[in-house]
Amino acid sequence: MRQSADVDPHAADLSPTRRGEAPGTLSRRTVLTLAAGAGAAFALPRRGVAQTSPEAPVAAPATGAAPDAERHGLSAFGDLKYPADFAHFDYVDPKVAKGGTFSQIGPSAAYNQSFQTFNSLNAYILRGDGAQGMELTFDSLMARANDEPDAVYGLVAKSVAISADGTLYRFRLRPQARFHDGTPLTAEDVAFSLNLLKAKGHPVITQVLREMEGAQAEAPDLVAVRFTPARARDVPLFVATLPIFSKAYYSVKSFEESTLEPPLGSGPYKVGRVEPGRTIAFERVTDYWGADLPVNVGTDNFDTIRFEYFRDREVGFEAFKAKAYLFRQEFTARSWATGYTFPAFTEGKVKRAILPDATPSGAQGWFLNTRRPKFSDPRVREALSYAFDFEWTNKNLMFDAYRRTSSFFENSDLEAEGPAGPEEIALIESLGDKLTPADIAVLKAPPWSPPVSDGSGQDRALLRKGAQLLREAGWEIKSGRLVNPAGEGLTIEFLDDENGLERHTAPFIKNLKLLGIEAHFRLVDGPQYQRRLNEFDFDSTVRRYSMSTVPGESLRNYFGSRAAATPGSSNLSGISDPVIDLLIEQVIAAPTREALRTACRVLDRRLRAGRYWVPHWYSAEFRIAFWDEFGWPASPRPTYARAIPDIWSSRARTAG
Numbered sequence: 001m002r003q004s005a006d007v008d009p010h011a012a013d014l015s016p017t018r019r020g021e022a023p024g025t026l027s028r029r030t031v032l033t034l035a036a037g038a039g040a041a042f043a044l045p046r047r048g049v050a051q052t053s054p055e056a057p058v059a060a061p062a063t064g065a066a067p068d069a070e071r072h073g074l075s076a077f078g079d080l081k082y083p084a085d086f087a088h089f090d091y092v093d094p095k096v097a098k099g100g101t102f103s104q105i106g107p108s109a110a111y112n113q114s115f116q117t118f119n120s121l122n123a124y125i126l127r128g129d130g131a132q133g134m135e136l137t138f139d140s141l142m143a144r145a146n147d148e149p150d151a152v153y154g155l156v157a158k159s160v161a162i163s164a165d166g167t168l169y170r171f172r173l174r175p176q177a178r179f180h181d182g183t184p185l186t187a188e189d190v191a192f193s194l195n196l197l198k199a200k201g202h203p204v205i206t207q208v209l210r211e212m213e214g215a216q217a218e219a220p221d222l223v224a225v226r227f228t229p230a231r232a233r234d235v236p237l238f239v240a241t242l243p244i245f246s247k248a249y250y251s252v253k254s255f256e257e258s259t260l261e262p263p264l265g266s267g268p269y270k271v272g273r274v275e276p277g278r279t280i281a282f283e284r285v286t287d288y289w290g291a292d293l294p295v296n297v298g299t300d301n302f303d304t305i306r307f308e309y310f311r312d313r314e315v316g317f318e319a320f321k322a323k324a325y326l327f328r329q330e331f332t333a334r335s336w337a338t339g340y341t342f343p344a345f346t347e348g349k350v351k352r353a354i355l356p357d358a359t360p361s362g363a364q365g366w367f368l369n370t371r372r373p374k375f376s377d378p379r380v381r382e383a384l385s386y387a388f389d390f391e392w393t394n395k396n397l398m399f400d401a402y403r404r405t406s407s408f409f410e411n412s413d414l415e416a417e418g419p420a421g422p423e424e425i426a427l428i429e430s431l432g433d434k435l436t437p438a439d440i441a442v443l444k445a446p447p448w449s450p451p452v453s454d455g456s457g458q459d460r461a462l463l464r465k466g467a468q469l470l471r472e473a474g475w476e477i478k479s480g481r482l483v484n485p486a487g488e489g490l491t492i493e494f495l496d497d498e499n500g501l502e503r504h505t506a507p508f509i510k511n512l513k514l515l516g517i518e519a520h521f522r523l524v525d526g527p528q529y530q531r532r533l534n535e536f537d538f539d540s541t542v543r544r545y546s547m548s549t550v551p552g553e554s555l556r557n558y559f560g561s562r563a564a565a566t567p568g569s570s571n572l573s574g575i576s577d578p579v580i581d582l583l584i585e586q587v588i589a590a591p592t593r594e595a596l597r598t599a600c601r602v603l604d605r606r607l608r609a610g611r612y613w614v615p616h617w618y619s620a621e622f623r624i625a626f627w628d629e630f631g632w633p634a635s636p637r638p639t640y641a642r643a644i645p646d647i648w649s650s651r652a653r654t655a656g
Contacts, residue, residue, distance in 0.1 A: 068161050068162065068163060068164065069161060070159035070160065070161045070172060071084075071159060071160060071161070071162075072084040072153060072154050072158070072159055073142070073145075073151055073152060073153040073154065074142065074151070074152050074160060074236060074237060074240060075148065075149075075150050075151040075152070075237075076149075076150045076233045076234055076237065076550045076552070077233075077550075077592065077593055079148075079151075080148070080151050080153075081145065081147065081148050081151065082145065082151075082153060082294075086153075086294050087294055087297065088294050088297035088298055089145055089146070089147065089294075089295070089297075089298070089638075090147060090635055090636075091146065091147055091633060091635050091636060091637060091638040091643065091647060092297060092298025092299060092633055092635070092647050093298050093632075093633040093634070093635070093647070093649075094297050094298045096298055096301050096631075096633070096649045097301075097649065098284065098300075098301050098302070098303065098649075099301075099302070099303050099649075099650050100301075100302050100303060100304075100629070100649070100650020101302060101303065101304040101305075101306065101326070101650070102302040102304070102305050102306070102326060102327060102630075102645040102648065102650075103304075103305075103306040103307075103308060103324075103325035103326045103327065104306075104307065104308070104325055104326070104327040104328065104329070104645075105307070105308050105309070105310065105316055105325065105328065105329075106132035106133065106307045107329045107331075107642075108132075109132060110123070110135075110204075111123055111124055111125075111126075111130060111202040111204055111205065112124075112125060112126055112127070112128055112129060112130040112202060112530070113129070113130045113131070113132050114129040114130075114497075114526050114530065115309075115498075116129075116309065116311050116497055116498055116525075116526040117129055117276075117277040117309055117311070117526045117527075118130060118131040118132070118276060118277060118280065118309065119258065119260070119276050119277065119527075120258035120259060120260065121134060121259060121260055121261065121262055121263060121271060121274070122134075122255070122257070122258055122259055122263070123135070124197065124201050124202055124205065124243065125200065125201060125202055125255070125256060125258075126202050126203060126534065126568045127256070127257070127258050128258030129526060129527060129530065131274075131280045131307070132280070132307045133269075133280060133282055133305060133307050134263075134271075135243065135267075136267055136268065136269040136282050136300075136305065137262075137263065137265035137267045137269055137270060137271060137282065138243030138244060138245070138265045138266065138267045139155055139156050139177070139185070139243075139244055139265070139266045139267045139290060140155055140156065140240065140241045140242055140243060140244060141154075141155060141156050141157040141160075141171050141190065141239070141240045141241070141242075141244070142154055142155050142156075142157055142160075142237075142240040142241060142295075143155045143241070143295040143296075144241065144641075145295075145638075146638035146639070146640050146641035146643055146646075147638040147639055147640065148640070149548075149549035149550055149640060150234065150237060150548065150549060150550045152237055152240050152241060153294065153295050154174075154293075154295065155290060155293060155295050155296075156173055156174060156177045156185060156190070156244060156266075156290075157171040157172060157173055157174070157240070158172055158173070158174045159171075159172045160172070160240075165229070166227075166229075167226060167227050167228065167229060167231075168224060168225070168226050168227075169224070169225045169226075169227070169236055169239075170218070170222060170223070170224050170225075171187075171190070171222070171223050171224075171225065171240075172221060172222055173185070173186065173187055173190070173220075173221040173222070173223065174221075174290075174293075175221060176289050176290075177266065177289060177290070178266060178289040179246050179249075179264055179265065179266045180264060180265055180266060180270055180285060181264060183246070183248065184220075185244060185246075185266050186217070186220045186221070187217035187218065187219060187220055187221060187222055187223035188217045188220075188247055189244055189245065189246055189247045190215065190217070190223040190244055191214075191215040191216050191217045191223050192245065192247040192250070193242065193243065193244045193245040193247075194209075194212070194214075194215040194225060194239060194242065195214055195215055196245065196250070196255055197209060197242060198212055198214070200255055200256055202568070203566055203567070203568035203569055204557055204568070204569070204570060205242075207553070207556065207557050207562075207563060207566065207569065208235060208238055208553045208554070208557065209235070209238075209239070211227055211228045211230050211231035211232065211235055212225065212226070212227050212228075212231065212235060212239060213226040213227060213228055214226060225239055232552040232553040232588040233550075233552060233588065234548075234550060234552035234553055235552070235553055238553065243265075244266060245263070245264075246264045246266075249263065249264040260274060260276060262274075266289070267285070267288075268284060268285055268288045268290070268291070268296070268299075268300040269282035269283060269284055269285060269300070269305060270282065270283050270285055271283075272304065277309060278308075278309055279306060279307065279308050279309065280306070280307050281304055281305070281306040281307075282304065282305045282306070283303065283304055284300065284302065284303045284304070288300075298633070298647060299646050299647055300646075301645075301647070301648065301649035301650070302645060302648075302649070302650065305645060306325065308324065308325045311498065311526075312498075312499075313332060313498065313499075313500045317332075317335055317339060320625070321342045321344065323344070323627060326626060326627045326629060326630075327624070327625075327626045327627075327630075327644065327645070328624070328625045328626065329622060329623065329624050329642075330623040330624065330625055331500075331623075332500065333397075333398040333399045333401035333402065334397070334398070334399065336399075336401070336623050337399040337401070340352060340625065344627070345625075348628065349627060349628055350625060350626065350627055350628065351625070351626055351627075351628050352623070352624065352625045353623075353624050353625075354621050354622070354623055354624075355621060355622040355624060355637065355642070356620065356621055356622075357411075357619075357620050357621050357622050357642075358620075358639050358640070359411075359412075359548075359549065359640055359641075360409055360410065360411055360412035360414065360546075360547040360548070360549065361405070361410040361411035361412075361618040361619075361620060362408070362409070362410060362544060362545045362546040362547040362618075363405060363407070363408040363409075363410065363544070363545045363547075363613070363615070364405055364542070364543070364544035364545070364615070364616040364617070364618060365405060365542070365543075365613040365614050365615040365616040366384075366388075366494065366505075366508075366540045366541070366542055366613060366614040366616070367540065367541060367542070367543050367572045367573045367612060367613045368381050368384070368539070368540050368573055368612060368613060368614070369536060369538055369539055369540065369572065369573060369574055370573055370574045370575070370612065371536055371564075371574040372539060374484075374488075374490055374491075375539075377473045377474075378609075378610060378611045379469045379470070379472055379473040380469070380470060380473050380475070380490075381610075381611040381612065381613075382448075382466075382469055382611040383465075383466040383467070383469040383470045383473070383515070384466070384492075384512065384517075384614050385450050385451060385466075385611070385614050385615070386451055386459075386462040386463060386465050386466030386469075387462075387463065387466055387508060387511035387512045387514070387515060387517075388450075388508045388511070388614050389453040389455070389456070389457050389458070389459060389462075389507065389508075389511065390404050390450070390452075390453065390616075390617065391452065391453045391454070391455040392453065392455050392456065392457035392507070393504055393507065394617065395455060396457070397503060397504060398504075398617070401619060402617035402618060402619050403617060403618055403619070403620075404450060404452075404615065404617055405450075405615040405616050405617055405618045406447075406449040406450060406608070406615060407447070407604050407608065408545065408547070408603075408604050408607045408608065409547055409551075409600055409601075409604050410618050411618060411620045412547070412549070413597055414547070414551070414596075414597055414600035414601060414604065415601065415604060416447040416601040416602070416604040416605045416608070417446075417447070417601075418446050419444060419445065419446055420443060420444040420445075420601075420602070420605070423594075423598040424443075424444075424598055424601055424602050425444060427586065427598055427599060427602055428440055428443050428444060428602060431582065431586075434582055435579065435582075439579050439606075442605065442606065442609045443602055443605050443606060445605075447604060447605045447608045447609070448608045448609055448611065449608070450614070450615045451465070457507060458510075458511060458514070463511065463514055463515065466515055467515055470482065470490075470515065470516075475490060475516075477516045480516065481516055481518075482515060482516030482517055489518060490516070490517045490518070491517070491518045491519065491539075492512065492517060492518070492519040492520075492539045492540055493519070493520060493522045493538065493539045493540070494509070494519065494520070494521045494522065494539070494540050494541070494542075495522050495524065495529065495532060495533075495538040495539070495540065495541045496521065496522070496523055496524075496529070496541065496542065497523070497524055497525060497526045497528075497529035497530075498523070499521075499523055501542055502521050502523070505521050506521070508614075509521065533572065534567050534568040535567055536567070536572070536574065538572075541572065542616070543570075543572055544616075545558055545570070549640065550593075550596065551587055551596075551600060552587070552588055553588070554570075555584045555587060555588070555603070556584055556588075557569055557570050557571065558570050558571055559571060559575045559580055559584065559607060560575075560580070560581055560584055561575070561576040561577070561578070561580075561581050564576040573612040573613065575607075575610065575612055577606070577610065579606055580603065580606050580607065580610075583599065583602055583603040583606055584603065586599040586602070586603070587599040587600055587603055622642055624644070628651075629650060629651055630648050630649065630650065630651050631648065631649050631650070631651035632644075632647060632648045632649070633647055
């Protein structure tokens with residue numbers, strides 16, 4: 001999950017992220033880091049999760065490759081940019097020198113990771129608050145290319161062969177792969193890791209691996225991974241980017257427990273200094289076995305990568321000004337507009353930049369828990385949208401820095417617009433008697449979008465519409481209080497673990513009270529917040545669902561009926577709609593990118609029709625600030641990732 005903007009919402013993972021006003025991803029909290037694995041594509045670094053989607057053929061072979069032929073990479077539809085003999089990715093500087101330190105407040109989180117604190121170095125289970133950056137310590141079978149929508153290339157695996165029916169993947173491992181203690185990384189370790197994550201991993205991971213039957217070592221350098229015919233096309237990509245653990249290490253350690261003991265990894269970094277809840281540093285492995293692989297050339301350039309934690313946003317900003325850390329992605333419009341007047345900035349020691357973000361911004365907003373009877377009627381949920389004045393909020397609190405979010409696939413060509421087009425209509429009609437006439441009418445009509453206010457902060461016309469919807473749903477005002485036929489009042493608790501969005505929520509609450517709704521903002525600590533989300537014990541919370549360019553399995557975790565009943569899933573609203581389930585499978589089974597686009601647009605129409613959220617805002621850019629100590633490649637920045645710190649370096653040590 002990616003942090004949201006203006007404040008920090010919670011990503012899902014593959015990764016959901018949770019929220020805020022920033023570029024798209026999951027919300028801070030989610031992650032989804034909701035993670036791809038959630039889909040999450042929870043927006044992880046280069047070794048992060050890949051997004052998946054079941055029910056179509058597994059990731060397709062590279063174009064022109066025959067079934068069972070060994071190939072050097074995978075993508076959802078078989079298209080690869082780089083040939084088998086490529087030397088490095090185009091967006092890196094292969095001659096860059098190593099050294100220096102990169103430090104930041106982490107911009108994304110996945111699985112059990114929190115933006116507020118950490119108390120565990122196990123970031124792949126539900127228990128505990130995992131430290132950010134743990135993926136740096138583990139290698140995976142393959143690694144993402146950030147200038148392609150979904151391609152992965154060999155890391156631990158030098159090649160992969162796919163059976164003709166697409167259900168069996170055989171990964172051939174590099175013989176030089178090693179763990180940090182010098183022991184070989186073998187197919188036994190890979191099979192152990194995948195089976196372990198399927199059985200005991202975070203719910204986001206276990207849900208994605210549902211259609212992975214299992215993994216087996218067929219030789220020391222050959223691991224076979226078998227999938228059911230119903231797996232999503234992105235599930236194999238997800239599997240290829242999961243961490244590889246040492247079987248020997250976990251034969252004497254419990255994988256299911258939170259722990260502050262650094263795990264044995266094989267990646268480019270090891271855990272260094274740890275202060276739980278405050279900071280964690282990762283130290284570069286100078287004899288890293290995979291440093292010269294094409295997927296690693298020009299990356300992992302810092303000797304130390306450090307993540308800092310601050311429970312208060314303003315304290316975090318002050319720490320940046322004092323050079324307590326060196327890089328900051330700015331998620332608060334007010335700070336970006338008015339905060340950069342401190343001496344280090346005016347003297348040129350701190351630089352700022354705005355980078356375009358071409359990735360889907362996903363969906364950020366106040367998500368409503370429909371498991372609670374008071375939110376079961378979509379008219380009630382829609383009525384709440386009329387009380388939020390985005391236009392006033394954007395102008396007065398966010399310096400007009402954002403655009404309104406309407407779609408679950410915002411800032412992408414997957415977003416539905418206007419009446420359904422010919423391709424969408426053909427898909428809808430192909431579903432035949434699986435849809436009712438009412439379903440068809442909804443799917444063909446222009447998608448629902450949140451209302452546009454007069455910017456006054458209290459648009460009376462919109463509030464009247466909201467009141468009318470509440471009356472139609474059976475609620476009425478009695479003694480200044482909105483009640484249902486049983487005399488129960490309508491109350492809403494906006495749950496959060498940090499106060500960055502409190503000032504955005506306050507005017508919303510004020511307007512809700514004009515409708516007779518008693519609402520308040522509830523701030524709890526990080527562990528309690530995560531527990532309540534895992535147990536779906538909340539009325540409303542902010543989340544940012546981050547979408548990949550090729551949505552897949554993550555959609556089941558975000559919006560599927562099974563996930564609605566799975567504790568710890570990213571389906572916070574409790575969406576349980578057989579039509580949405582059907583459309584998710586259409587997305588997953590789409591045979592081409594064009595068909596995928598069409599299916600996503602139809603799904604977007606149905607999701608928006610459910611009024612499961614009060615939409616927030618988004619920004620199609622990264623706002624970054626950094627102390628002037630860094631260098632980066634002269635080649636164009638990759639399209640599908642921020643790639644910081646992945647390809648940055650310490651400027652003083654950059655080779656000329």
